Structure formats: structure tokens, C-alpha cells
Amino acid sequence: MxxxxxxxxxxxxxxxxxxxxxxxxxxxxxxxxxxxxxxxxxxxxxxxxxxxxxxxxxxxxxxxxxxGLLLNLARALNEPHDSLPLYLRLVRTLVHNTNNQSYREGIALLQELHGTLATTAHRQAFAQALIELRREFKAKRNFIKWLNEAFAP
Incomplete structure (x- = not known):
């Protein structure tokens, strides 16, 4: 150009x-x-x-x-309500890999997202997303254990 x-x-x-x-x-x-x-x-x-x-x-x-591009977009978006679904999409993909390294990467992404939440509404939406992840991946014991350590239920 x-x-x-x-x-x-x-x-x-x-x-x-x-x-x-x-x-x-x-x-x-x-x-x-x-x-x-x-x-x-x-x-x-x-x-x-x-x-x-x-x-x-x-x-x-x-x-x-x-x-990687989806993560770049999630990081570029200024509004957590826009980036939350993208982060969750990435986390779900990582957890479906079914290995401990992917679980840890997914939790690190959730921690990164959590650090951007400024309002009560955003924190409530995040808490609801954690509930959904716990329900969806309850069979992934290591993921749930580390998720609970990072974000107490």
C-alpha cells in the first residue's frame, strides 16, 4: 500500500x-x-x-x-463485554486440548481478562462465565482444580 x-x-x-x-x-x-x-x-x-x-x-x-489473531483482537478491544466471549472461546479451545499446559494457558488468559475488568457488571459477567466453565468442564479435574485456585468459587 x-x-x-x-x-x-x-x-x-x-x-x-x-x-x-x-x-x-x-x-x-x-x-x-x-x-x-x-x-x-x-x-x-x-x-x-x-x-x-x-x-x-x-x-x-x-x-x-x-x-493468535483472536487473542490479538480480544486484547485490542477496549470493552470487556466485547472481549469476554473471545477469551472464553480461546479458553474452551485450550481446555479441549486435554493437557495440563493448555489448562494453565487457559487459566492465564482468564487471569489476563480478569485484570481488565473495571465495573461490577463486568465482574458479574466474568463470575457467570466461570460458573459455566466449571459446569462445562467438570470432568477436567486438573483444569477445575487450578481454576478454583485462581478464582475461588
Whole structure:
């Protein structure tokens, strides 16, 4: 984009790239080994770079995206009520990995989120999310044990 602007090119490459990626959002991956469609990740990364957070949030609401990009979006959002569902999505993904390292990473994400909560309403929503996680993952004994150590029920 910088080169196009520097040389005064008339083509709006930003819009062309956006259109090209948007047209490929719902295409099935070419390889069965592809975990997440790359067009979604690329478009999300562009939205994050351009600080188009509302577009980024809308894009990943019902599509699978790379965990690192989802975390970047969650951290960029200024409102905990917007970032809470993203953090919970990441935590659930980590807990489904069924290993202690992932459990600890999930709890660390919850602690990071907890540190951003400023209002009573946000803390209540967080407490309700913890109740849901405890119920959903009650069979994951190590996760529940460490969750309870981090956030007493």
C-alpha cells in the first residue's frame, strides 16, 4: 500500500485485496490438513492492522480463525463485554486440548481478562462465565482444580 501511494497508482489495492479475500471467506480449504481457512486469517490481520475492530469482531463471530489473531483482537478491544466471549472461546479451545499446559494457558488468559475488568457488571459477567466453565468442564479435574485456585468459587 505504501508503494502504491508513493508512486501515485490509481488502483485502489486495499479495496481489491479486501474484495478478493472476502470472496474467498467461505471456500473450503484446498487441503484437508488446513486447520483454518487462510482468507479469514488474512482479512482479520488486515482489519487488526487498520484498527477496524468492529469489522474484525464481525468477521470472526461465526468463523474459525487462528487463535493468535483472536487473542490479538480480544486484547485490542477496549470493552470487556466485547472481549469476554473471545477469551472464553480461546479458553474452551485450550481446555479441549486435554493437557495440563493448555489448562494453565487457559487459566492465564482468564487471569489476563480478569485484570481488565473495571465495573461490577463486568465482574458479574466474568463470575457467570466461570460458573459455566466449571459446569462445562467438570470432568477436567486438573483444569477445575487450578481454576478454583485462581478464582475461588
Amino acid at each position: 505504501a508503494l502504491a501511494e508513493e508512486h501515485g497508482l490509481a488502483t485502489d489495492y486495499r479495496q481489491r485485496v479486501h474484495g478478493w479475500l472476502a470472496a474467498r471467506l467461505d471456500e473450503a480449504p484446498k487441503s484437508r490438513w488446513t486447520v483454518v481457512p487462510q482468507a479469514v486469517n488474512s482479512l482479520l490481520e488486515i482489519y487488526l492492522f487498520e484498527q477496524r475492530l468492529a469489522d474484525a469482531l464481525a468477521l470472526c463471530t461465526d468463523r474459525p480463525v487462528a487463535g
